[in-house]
Amino acid sequence: MAPRYTSIVADLPSTIPFVGPETDERTFGRPYKARLGANENVFGPSPKAIKAMQDAAADIWMYADPEDYDLKGALCAHHGVGRENIVFGSGIDSLLGVLVRLLVEPGTPVVTSRGAYPTFNYHVNGFGGRLETVPYRNDKEDLEALLQRAREVDAPLIYLANPDNPMGSWHEAEGVQSFIDMLPENTVLCLDEAYIDYRPDIAPALDMNRPNVVRMRTFSKAYGMAGARVGYALGEASLIGAFDKVRDHFAMNRVSQAGALAALLDQNYLAQSVAKVETSKARIADIARQNGLSPLPSATNFVTIDAGGDGAHARALVVVLKERGVFVRMPFSPGEDRCIRISAGTDADLDILADILPQALEAL
Amino acid sequence: MAPRYTSIVADLPSTIPFVGPETDERTFGRPYKARLGANENVFGPSPKAIKAMQDAAADIWMYADPEDYDLKGALCAHHGVGRENIVFGSGIDSLLGVLVRLLVEPGTPVVTSRGAYPTFNYHVNGFGGRLETVPYRNDKEDLEALLQRAREVDAPLIYLANPDNPMGSWHEAEGVQSFIDMLPENTVLCLDEAYIDYRPDIAPALDMNRPNVVRMRTFSKAYGMAGARVGYALGEASLIGAFDKVRDHFAMNRVSQAGALAALLDQNYLAQSVAKVETSKARIADIARQNGLSPLPSATNFVTIDAGGDGAHARALVVVLKERGVFVRMPFSPGEDRCIRISAGTDADLDILADILPQALEAL
Numbered sequence: 042m043a044p045r046y047t048s049i050v051a052d053l054p055s056t057i058p059f060v061g062p063e064t065d066e067r068t069f070g071r072p073y074k075a076r077l078g079a080n081e082n083v084f085g086p087s088p089k090a091i092k093a094m095q096d097a098a099a100d101i102w103m104y105a106d107p108e109d110y111d112l113k114g115a116l117c118a119h120h121g122v123g124r125e126n127i128v129f130g131s132g133i134d135s136l137l138g139v140l141v142r143l144l145v146e147p148g149t150p151v152v153t154s155r156g157a158y159p160t161f162n163y164h165v166n167g168f169g170g171r172l173e174t175v176p177y178r179n180d181k182e183d184l185e186a187l188l189q190r191a192r193e194v195d196a197p198l199i200y201l202a203n204p205d206n207p208m209g210s211w212h213e214a215e216g217v218q219s220f221i222d223m224l225p226e227n228t229v230l231c232l233d234e235a236y237i238d239y240r241p242d243i244a245p246a247l248d249m250n251r252p253n254v255v256r257m258r259t260f261s262k263a264y265g266m267a268g269a270r271v272g273y274a275l276g277e278a279s280l281i282g283a284f285d286k287v288r289d290h291f292a293m294n295r296v297s298q299a300g301a302l303a304a305l306l307d308q309n310y311l312a313q314s315v316a317k318v319e320t321s322k323a324r325i326a327d328i329a330r331q332n333g334l335s336p337l338p339s340a341t342n343f344v345t346i347d348a349g350g351d352g353a354h355a356r357a358l359v360v361v362l363k364e365r366g367v368f369v370r371m372p373f374s375p376g377e378d379r380c381i382r383i384s385a386g387t388d389a390d391l392d393i394l395a396d397i398l399p400q401a402l403e404a405l
Numbered sequence: 406m407a408p409r410y411t412s413i414v415a416d417l418p419s420t421i422p423f424v425g426p427e428t429d430e431r432t433f434g435r436p437y438k439a440r441l442g443a444n445e446n447v448f449g450p451s452p453k454a455i456k457a458m459q460d461a462a463a464d465i466w467m468y469a470d471p472e473d474y475d476l477k478g479a480l481c482a483h484h485g486v487g488r489e490n491i492v493f494g495s496g497i498d499s500l501l502g503v504l505v506r507l508l509v510e511p512g513t514p515v516v517t518s519r520g521a522y523p524t525f526n527y528h529v530n531g532f533g534g535r536l537e538t539v540p541y542r543n544d545k546e547d548l549e550a551l552l553q554r555a556r557e558v559d560a561p562l563i564y565l566a567n568p569d570n571p572m573g574s575w576h577e578a579e580g581v582q583s584f585i586d587m588l589p590e591n592t593v594l595c596l597d598e599a600y601i602d603y604r605p606d607i608a609p610a611l612d613m614n615r616p617n618v619v620r621m622r623t624f625s626k627a628y629g630m631a632g633a634r635v636g637y638a639l640g641e642a643s644l645i646g647a648f649d650k651v652r653d654h655f656a657m658n659r660v661s662q663a664g665a666l667a668a669l670l671d672q673n674y675l676a677q678s679v680a681k682v683e684t685s686k687a688r689i690a691d692i693a694r695q696n697g698l699s700p701l702p703s704a705t706n707f708v709t710i711d712a713g714g715d716g717a718h719a720r721a722l723v724v725v726l727k728e729r730g731v732f733v734r735m736p737f738s739p740g741e742d743r744c745i746r747i748s749a750g751t752d753a754d755l756d757i758l759a760d761i762l763p764q765a766l767e768a769l
Contacts, residue, residue: 268659295632
């Protein structure tokens, strides 16, 4: 007889939100020439963060401080919030899982955009929730439609990414603030701001008194530490306190804590890195245009590019690019899937892109 | 209005399975002189593992391979199992959470020993399960009583640690194998072998064909990498595959993957570290005896010591030791709480213990 899985688990498929580029590399039998698909920050973290991690490596025999005291203190100063307003997780992915667990029971309606972040959906499905999606509108998340659907289905949880992944689009701070102001009081907004360090001007002011808004932040993107798994949630004290009821208190990596702290304290490096990404994105857009494709505006570290055809065309382009050594990804949902998505890269990465993109289009 | 927490979450207290030593240090306003309470391995990982982590630090901008391909391959060779038999998590703590999630719904009975690993209980409570505990017997987990209770309550999940924490006691491989053989087929045994690298001879042979046994292993103890958060579960393919339905696929730290691989490949260092721990434990036992206390036999990296009184006496001793700079912990449950628990330390750590223990006893 088999283990007695819960009814939720018994009904779940074995899925993985994303296939890693290493899996492709093993399939192809060779490494990618340019790794431009996972929205990583190829410019990496501050050298001070690398140094801090190297220095901390010998202390790895100790568990990390489960209160994340030093890093939390630095973030409190950075954001002007209290310790009770911050909770850490192994990346935003992990925090999304905890947030969903807090609010979603079998059948609970959860509102998001069709084609938005798959890992959020993975967690909603994983706790038996019912995804209620609304389409993008002009390649942006449709704030009005999201709100309306949340009201219609009386959703306890709604997801919005600003800036958006995979489209790179955004709403200005005023629009998001207005969205927050119109939320039903018992609907929690998960505001995923993974990319906000690229455009801090579009973040509404932090308000730690609203019990129904949680802001997700990360060291994976602009801080260049995706492999370190340091994400955090900002929110009102009781909501943040609820995370402590179920999270893994000892899940943080001790070396990562040291690295994130050093990265946070080097805001000068962050600004340089953000500028490099802007330059890289401009060149990606140029390369796209030179090949007859249409780059979309982006507030992130990637450029989403209209490949000029339908989803099948874009999917074929992604496959050919990958076969020729350029790792990219693309949106999943019909309409948006006319696009491919290319992360900022080094000059060398973009030389390769400039070389291979026309070959790939020619080959189609 | 408040967020609409699930009924499970609404009923949960805000608890933390363990308070970290850093929290104490902030309370006392000074660092511990000897950190001997968290069963960490003060001898640390192989220098090759430290070097591998330092070398990997600059690659932290990349997400880790979510298939953990290289580390998994090395562990497959080490254990003689297939890739389908291993799944990773951010420490055993995280894997316990996933396993509980797979099998526990509100009201599900789960059997464990009273006073066994609190983080397992934390997860069972966190998913609304009902803990069914049986007492220790002569400071060991009571295999017969555990089995009987599992049958009585028809439990889908039963927990056993071998060697045991917090008592340091163990059952020989034959006893555990017999326990496995007598399990109801639809009762999954979570066999927590966090400390097994200190006594591999007491591990029953790995059998990857039993769908109702999962073995929990870690790089946190003998491999000396508690802060790296690398645990793994070994089991039959379909049970291990179920983890993939809900786990965080990208939760592994890239630097930790590299470090764990290097640590695994340096079995010579592991053997030296295990020997150092044995020497340290012998000295801890001597120090205990010299102070009129009774060390218990231990198959782990710590020594549990009968403090010669009741729970109140042992608790007072722990407090005084901590106040004087020696971080130790103790069992929670009545009967076992006559003991304190001291992790193996360096010579310098034990010099401090030898100095402070008599003072602490004197002060009581």
